[in-house]
Amino acid sequence: QQPVQSPQAVILREGEDAVINCSSSKALYSVHWYRQKHGEAPVFLMILLKGGEQKGHEKISASFNEKKQQSSLYLTASQLSYSGTYFCGTHLGTSYGKLTFGQGTILTVHP
Amino acid sequence: DTAVSQTPKYLVTQMGNDKSIKCEQNLGHDTMYWYKQDSKKFLKIMFSYNNKELIINETVPNRFSPKSPDKAHLNLHINSLELGDSAVYFCASSPFWGTQDYNEQFFGPGTRLTVL
Numbered sequence: 001q002q003p004v005q006s007p008q009a010v011i012l013r014e015g016e017d018a019v020i021n022c023s024s025s026k027a028l029y030s031v032h033w034y035r036q037k038h039g040e041a042p043v044f045l046m047i048l049l050k051g052g053e054q055k056g057h058e059k060i061s062a063s064f065n066e067k068k069q070q071s072s073l074y075l076t077a078s079q080l081s082y083s084g085t086y087f088c089g090t091h092l093g094t095s096y097g098k099l100t101f102g103q104g105t106i107l108t109v110h111p
Numbered sequence: 112d113t114a115v116s117q118t119p120k121y122l123v124t125q126m127g128n129d130k131s132i133k134c135e136q137n138l139g140h141d142t143m144y145w146y147k148q149d150s151k152k153f154l155k156i157m158f159s160y161n162n163k164e165l166i167i168n169e170t171v172p173n174r175f176s177p178k179s180p181d182k183a184h185l186n187l188h189i190n191s192l193e194l195g196d197s198a199v200y201f202c203a204s205s206p207f208w209g210t211q212d213y214n215e216q217f218f219g220p221g222t223r224l225t226v227l
Contacts, residue, residue, distance in 0.1 A: 030213045041115075041201060041218035042154065049213060085152060096166045097142055097208045099216070101154040 001025050003090045005102035012109045017076045020105045022088030024069040029093025031064055031071040036104075037084040045086075046073070075107070083109045114138050115219035117202050123225045124192055131188045132222045134202030141207040142166075143185040144216065145177060148199045160185055161207050192226045199223050 003024040010018050022031060030049045033056070034042040046056025048064035048071055056062070061074045075082055085106050089099035115136045124130055136143060144167070145157040159167035160179040174190040185202060199221045208214040 029211065032213075032216075036152075041220050043218070044215040047213050047215065055213075055215075087154060091213065093210050095210060096161065097144070097159055097205060097214065097216075098156060098167050100156070104152045104154075 002100055003088055003102040005086075005088055005105045007105060008103070009106040010108070012078050012082075012107070014078060014080060014109055014111055016078055016109075017074070018078060018107060020073045020075070020086050020088075020107070022071045022073075022090070022102055024090050026069065026090070026092055028064075028066075028069050028090050030091045031062075032089040032091065032099055033060070033062060033071075033073050034087045034089065034101075035082075035084045036087065042087060078107075078109045080109050080111065083107055115202055115204055115217050117200075117219040117222050119222060120220065121223050121225075123227065125227055126192055126194060128192050129188070129190045130192060130224070131186055132200055132202075132224075134185045134187070134219055136183055136202075136204040136217070136219075138204055138217060140204040140217075141182055142205050143179065143182070144203040144205075145185065145187050146201040146203060146218075148201060148221070150198070154201070158187075189224075192224075194226050197224055197226045 033045040036042040064071045085104045089101045142161045144159045158177040163179045202219040203216045205214045205216045
């Protein structure tokens with residue numbers, strides 16, 4: 001079952017903040033966040049595990065609510081370079097390395 | 112210096128043809144993946160190999176056949192191409208991660224396949 005991301009698209013001015021959400025109907029072992037710029041490959045941002053462990057870039061923050069099976073990615077003081085499509089990928093902990101990605105959230109940052 | 116590379120970058124072909132996409136990684140990873148990203152940007156896993164062994168095999172038409180000659184290479188062969196196969200195909204690699212584990216996946220630049 002594919003996780004659901006919200007919102008589908010966000011438009012910001014530089015310096016503004018945004019939150020992207022990812023919800024799953026299944027119990028998750030970990031949530032992975034990736035960013036994909038137009039015409040490029042997805043690039044890893046962060047992993048959040050149940051139990052609170054996180055691994056990722058220092059400038060990115062995110063949360064994982066195990067009770068609700070929801071994760072949120074927080075983008076603060078946005079920069080032009082933040083523009084792209086953000087994907088959450090969920091891992092159920094039942095198969096090797098299998099990520100199921102959400103439909104993506106398009107973030108556009110204007111000067 | 113390229114970590115995960117794919118060839119070709121663009122592939123335009125006629126319906127019914129057979130084509131292959133090649134992927135190579137120089138990161139020393141054990142696990143490699145094929146993803147399909149459709150026109151709506153939906154990114155879906157197709158296959159995964161760990162050290163030449165198939166470990167993920169999603170519901171994909173059997174016209175798609177992956178092959179891993181060694182752990183640094185994963186190729187995708189597609190027979191009898193159809194219009195619906197048009198998409199961007201991404202190869203990725205990671206260290207092996209088991210069920211109660213996690214790892215970062217490194218994606219290749221993608222191959223844009225257009226079937227006419």
